[in-house]
Amino acid sequence: MGINTFMFRERPLGMNLRNYLIRDLNPEDAVARARDKAQFKRVLRENGIPAPLTLYEISDYSDIARLRTLPGEFVIKPNHGMGGNGILVVKREDDVFISPANERYTLEDVRGHLRKIVNGEFSDNIERDQALIEERIYPSPDLVFRYAAGLPDIRVFCFRSVPVMAMVRYSTEISRGRANLSQGAVGMGLDMMTGGITHIHAKKETEDYTPDFFGIPADFRVPRWEEIRTVASETARVSGLSVAGVDVVLNSAGQIMVLEVNGHPGIEIQNINERSLLEALQGVHYIL
Numbered sequence: 001m002g003i004n005t006f007m008f009r010e011r012p013l014g015m016n017l018r019n020y021l022i023r024d025l026n027p028e029d030a031v032a033r034a035r036d037k038a039q040f041k042r043v044l045r046e047n048g049i050p051a052p053l054t055l056y057e058i059s060d061y062s063d064i065a066r067l068r069t070l071p072g073e074f075v076i077k078p079n080h081g082m083g084g085n086g087i088l089v090v091k092r093e094d095d096v097f098i099s100p101a102n103e104r105y106t107l108e109d110v111r112g113h114l115r116k117i118v119n120g121e122f123s124d125n126i127e128r129d130q131a132l133i134e135e136r137i138y139p140s141p142d143l144v145f146r147y148a149a150g151l152p153d154i155r156v157f158c159f160r161s162v163p164v165m166a167m168v169r170y171s172t173e174i175s176r177g178r179a180n181l182s183q184g185a186v187g188m189g190l191d192m193m194t195g196g197i198t199h200i201h202a203k204k205e206t207e208d209y210t211p212d213f214f215g216i217p218a219d220f221r222v223p224r225w226e227e228i229r230t231v232a233s234e235t236a237r238v239s240g241l242s243v244a245g246v247d248v249v250l251n252s253a254g255q256i257m258v259l260e261v262n263g264h265p266g267i268e269i270q271n272i273n274e275r276s277l278l279e280a281l282q283g284v285h286y287i288l
């Protein structure tokens with residue numbers, strides 16, 4: 001069944017109501033604090049929630065000029081970026097930097113990319129941005145199956161700090177190692193109770209996806225699912241966002257980390273799960 005033709009048992013949450021809920025329930029200062037990735041990572045650290053280390057924060061051209069030593073591998077991202085835009089994941093080999101999709105960049109390309117970020121090219125609604133150089137995280141082997149590239153993440157949609165819907169966002173060469181659906185990552189809906197896969201969809205659907213297509217065993221469960229839900233809930237709580245999209249990863253050591261929290265989470269998660277957010281949010285009203 002196509003992603004846009006799925007008939008919900010309940011009406012899906014539409015963009016207008018989603019925007020209204022966010023305006024009404026997410027305080028402006030909490031939204032701003034979450035958008036500033038470097039700052040929010042400090043909030044996470046203060047609350048004992050692991051996040052990737054920031055190696056450098058680059059604010060202007062002179063910071064770029066001063067950058068002499070780069071680690072063997074790292075990730076560059078716009079501090080106020082979204083949707084995976086402007087994210088570069090690389091590993092150095094001799095004089096070149098290679099991405100998970102095997103693209104090659106020179107040091108001058110990397111500097112050029114940093115300049116674009118500080119010029120605000122990847123960041124909506126702001127004039128200039130900072131570039132973050134972050135430690136590169138490798139995924140837990142438990143989440144790496146066929147066609148995987150880069151770092152898959154788990155998006156947990158929280159309402160009033162209650163995890164209501166979740167999906168694995170499976171990064172591939174097509175998404176150039178990034179786990180954003182808008183970049184072409186594949187969404188795998190998750191059963192909130194068990195962490196098992198419910199439905200699989202991608203934005204530009206060409207395949208009828210099944211776990212088997214990716215070589216995922218039928219009895220697959222996201223490891224440490226209970227703890228992931230707890231960390232997502234805790235992250236939503238410390239963010240002060242009533243509507244929060246928490247991006248969780250399991251690193252190669254099996255440790256749970258939080259990449260970021262989104263104060264304007266997307267609603268495609270409903271299509272991935274074939275389940276209405278309206279229905280899920282009403283469940284929270286019932287609990288609280």
Ligand SMILES: Nc1ncnc2c1ncn2[C@@H]1O[C@H](COP(=O)(O)OP(=O)(O)O)[C@@H](O)[C@H]1O
Nearest residue numbers: 052075081082083084135136137151153178179
């Ligand atoms: N430190 C990292 N190491 C490896 N991959 C990363 C790292 N940070 C981000 N990524 C990849 O890029 C994607 C988007 O990163 P994120 O920080 O959530 O920014 P955005 O706001 O653009 O979604 C992640 O889902 C992941 O696939």
Ligand SMILES: [Mg+2]
Nearest residue numbers: 083084247260
């Ligand atoms: Mg993200």
